[in-house]
Each structure stands twice: as structure tokens, then as C-alpha cells.
Amino acid sequence: MNRREKEQYLREYAVLKSKGKPFFPYVVAKDGGMVIVVIGTILTLSYLLGGTIASKADPTTTTWVPRPEWYYYFVFELLRVVKPSSITPLATVGIPTIALLLLLLLPFYDRSPERHPLRRPVATTAGVLTILAMAYLTWMGAEGGAPSSIDMKTPPSIVKEGGAQLALYEYGKEVIPSSGCLACHKIGENGNPGPGPNLTRIADRLPEAGIAQTLRNPTAPMPSFKNLPPQQFKAVVNYLSTLTKEHEEEK
Ligand code: HEC
The missing domain is CATH 1.10.287.980 (plastocyanin oxidoreductase)
Structure with missing residues (x-):
């Protein structure tokens, strides 16, 4: 802003000020009205929707x-x-x-x-x-999603089966994040997009035996998981072999 602009600004300011309204009561009334609207909105929302306290x-x-x-x-x-x-x-x-x-x-x-x-x-x-x-x-x-879990719905067919099958499925869903797979793979919204391929629909590309084979004898940089405890290995393979397009669309 140069000097001429400054002078012009001050002139305009003086003109506007002489035409202006005093702070009290005009601005106070305007602000007060807005305060009432905001508080009223909060009170109405909390009355209608309520608030929750977490556990x-x-x-x-x-x-x-x-x-x-x-x-x-x-x-x-x-x-x-x-x-x-x-x-x-x-x-x-x-x-x-x-x-x-x-x-x-x-x-x-x-x-x-x-x-x-x-x-x-x-x-x-x-x-x-x-x-x-x-x-x-x-x-x-x-x-x-969080990197420490897989947020995908259990398909109704597996829920219906229940028992050992459902337990194995849930176990696999826990073992995969805790074995570090999500550091290299994405499953649903969780995990990293690389260096490994997205596993959200892995069962559409690889049969169960192929998944087990990959885990035992992977291509670098994927480490071998052949030393996972057998129950965990089985759960991981079982979980991955449920990951189809239909499973993904189960939201
Ligand atoms: C250090 C990174 C890394 C980790 C950790 C890792 N993987 Fe992999 N995985 C890869 C890469 C890279 C490939 C691709 C290899 C290739 O193209 O042959 C791959 C391939 C796969 C494939 C075959 C995918 C396809 O489309 O053919 C499966 C299944 C798989 N990984 C499962 C797992 C599981 C389950 C875990 C955890 C127990 C795991 N990976 C951990 C990097 C990793």
C-alpha cells in the first residue's frame, strides 16, 4: 500500500465512520442474537440426539x-x-x-x-x-481403518455355519494383523498398498492350496511363514481363502 492509497483509505474510513452506527447497542445486539442461535442449536441437538459417554x-x-x-x-x-x-x-x-x-x-x-x-x-x-x-x-x-485390525464384515454364510468354522475364521482375522501382513498388504481398508499385492479378493485369484504354498515359499521380499504355529497357519490360510469379491461387498 503506497502513500496515496493510504490517504484514500483514511478518507474513506472517515466518511464511513461518520455514517456509521455505534457499537452499543447495534453490534452488541447482533452478536447477542448470534450467540442465542448457536446455544439454542446446541441445546436442541443435545435434547433431540443426546450425547454418549464412551465406556x-x-x-x-x-x-x-x-x-x-x-x-x-x-x-x-x-x-x-x-x-x-x-x-x-x-x-x-x-x-x-x-x-x-x-x-x-x-x-x-x-x-x-x-x-x-x-x-x-x-x-x-x-x-x-x-x-x-x-x-x-x-x-x-x-x-x-487401523493397521492393527481388519474391518471387514463376516459373511452371513460363515456366521450361519458357526462353531469351529466361525472360530477359525475369527482367529485368522486376528492372526493376520498381528503377524505383520498388513505392513505389505492391503485387506479391505486396512494395511499398506505395497509392496505386496492387495489381498482383499485373493481367493478369486488363488486357491487355498496356492495361498498355503505362497506362505511357505514366497517370492522375496515376502518372508516365509512356514514356521507359524500350525493352528495359526491354518487360520491365516482359511481366512484368506474366504476373501472373494462377494465377501468384500458384505459391508
Ligand atoms: C515384507 C513384505 C511382506 C509381508 C510382511 C508379507 N507379504 Fe505377502 N507378499 C509380499 C509381496 C512383495 C508379494 C508378491 C510376491 C510375488 O509377486 O510373487 C506377496 C504375495 C503374497 C500373496 C500372493 C498374492 C497374489 O496375488 O498372488 C499372498 C497370499 C500373501 N502375500 C500373503 C501374506 C500373508 C498372509 C502375510 C502375513 C502372514 C504376508 N503376505 C506378509 C510382501 C509381503
């Missing part, structure tokens, strides 16, 4: 998977997207800090007198892109 904290649990609050999903997703551990601090602390600093320093590097969003294309584009990126990451973070 009591259990310090001895080993199976609970921590999830952030929804408004932190975007940072959570950044943590999941950025794999190499050497740069995760940069992604999770660095990027938000840089963004915050840019925002704090805005009055110093953006000296344009323009206020209309359409006449500030750079600032407007940057702002819209930031909001879109955060919205996308939030959505991805909310959708993504």
Missing part, C-alpha cells in the same frame, strides 16, 4: 486402537500417508506449523489493499486449496 477407560487393555478426534483426522491422515519415519515429524509437526506461521505473518507479506476475494486471486486460491486439502485428508482419515 470406562481400561489401563490394562492391549487391543484398544486409539483414534484421534475428528478435527485431527487430517493430521492423522498425513501421518499415515507419509511413510518414511525420518520425515514424519516434518509432515505432522512441520506442515501445520509452517501453515500457522504463514497465517500469522500474513499482514506482513500481503500488503495489498484489495479486500474483495475475486481481486485477490493468489490468496483466494491458496485459501480454497488449503480448505479442500484439509477436507480431503479429514475424509480419508475418517475412512481409513
